[in-house]
Amino acid sequence: MSNPFNPPTIAGAAEAGSPEAAVLEPARRWRRLRQRFLRRRMAIIGLAFVLLFLLLALMGPLVAGDPSEQHFDAVLQGPSFAHPMGTDDLGRDVFARIAGGARVSLLAGVCSTALAMLVGVPVGLVAGFYRGWVDPIIMRLNDVMLAFPFLIFAVGLAAILGASLRNVIIALAVAQFPAVLRIARGEALMLREQDFLAGAIADGTRDAAIIARYVLPNSLNALIVQATVAIPAAIIGEATLSFLGLGVQPPTPSWGVMLTHAQPYLAQAPLLALFPGLAIALVTLGFNLLGDGLRDVLDPRSGR
């Protein structure tokens, strides 16, 4: 309960899976979910923002040019036709750096979340499924990880491993891990008591097969919702660490690094601080809106 990856939902609220998931056939269920999703205008706006930044991250250098190229005749300039967002103190195109930063940001957000899920989901499912002596041990270890506020942990890790994008992703993944584990465990605990699982258990199906075939698919809704909360938190986390000088190192373009560079020029070139911040705000807002919509659709009982 220590970091931005633990959404402040009250314990248990996000741990409700939809029982209909086990009943409806996949194609019909998908169609129904899509219809429900498309009715939510804010969620679609969110999705549009996310796709926009994804496109920017993928096509960045093609559309915006080289983020490291210096134009010595154009230093600290305002927006113009040649440089739509102006140039920074080293004469680099701000738009190109925003596009490059999108790549770093999304990479950090998505990779750290994927890493946390890859480790946290199996551990959580096993803890919740078996309970017994496994569960308390895993939960105590989880408590220890929660004892480190996210940034303090990341700062400590940067002190030991050094500052780089890879280490930022590791720190962000570790920070997300407790929340992922808690959700996966809660899902497994709840699903264990369901009749269709009791049937499989009575059948003598192997435990690993039960977890893979029944428990995991039925936990996916809650995990997807968690991912949409975790990715924007990780994006802010990356920007924060890079802003402090403990993350992505210049000259790699990162929105956090751009803001560090912008601070001394606040009076001269305020736009330099505006664009990276707007980019962070829009991409996180996009994920948050998308997440709210997905939560309504996939996990209606968790509420807001």
Add this chain to the structure above:
Amino acid sequence: MGQFILRRSLASLIVLFLASIMVFLGIRALPGDPALVLAGESPDAATIAAIREQFGLDAPLPVQYANYVAQTFQGNLGISTKDRIPVADILVERLPVTLELTSLAILVGLAIGVSAGIASAVRRGRSTDYVATGLGLFGLSVPHFWLGLIAILVFAVKLRVLPASGFVGLGEDPVENVRRMVLPALVLGTGLSAVIMRQTRSALLGQLSADYVRTARSKGLSRSREIRHGLRNSLTTVVTVLGLQLGALISGAVVTEQIFVIPGFGKLTVDAVLSRNYPVIQGAVLVTVTGYVVVNLLVDITYAYLNPRLRLSGASE
């Protein structure tokens, strides 16, 4: 209740014990001789020998750990490699600054968050609600440090009403201290208020549609009394959220101190990492984690006190 407190305290102690092992091993995980790491750049032989002696670095790890804990309990956290001042003294000097900042931020967060949450729940589906939820979502999506830069730009650079950065001790000049704390506290408190607002709103909405409120309404209870009833039962949510947000608040303080150049705990830690001042990092992380675990324990106890169901059922999660 006594049993609950005892059991939770014991669990916290175990967590602290394991966390201290992690901090202890962290320094040892660094490549190279830990004595050199703790001594800083270009130390003389005598300094290295003294550190080796003090922390018993030649002994096996468990003995070293016992030694480390014993030294810590005596208030000896090592010597800062930068200015050769005892780490404990630095921490004692910096801690009140961060405590002041976070306390002010909590006040700001509660004041804005709770009132906006109530307004939004009571006027559900009307413009007040949309504005409040919209701002709440915005507050969640905006990073602290950007908000800080924008605040400096508006209030210090353009309007010139508040200083852009710097710190004056509360004891030196209380008025100037508050003047310099306004912007940082607002920036740190805004993020908190967004979370508190969203949770207060949903808790209060839940309460207002609960059976007991509906019964009270059908008996002719006024709207304001109704809200007061609902609010009392939403209080546990606010306490929980504050507890959950504590980590985010500490992390936020680190960034806020960096932007506004406030000599608190967070700036101390970041500066120590950037200058590889390991004794300070170790001490600051240990103290932060200890404080965090203790406050979380207090939050849990408060929560149990406010919510007898939890206390009586004996569940801690």
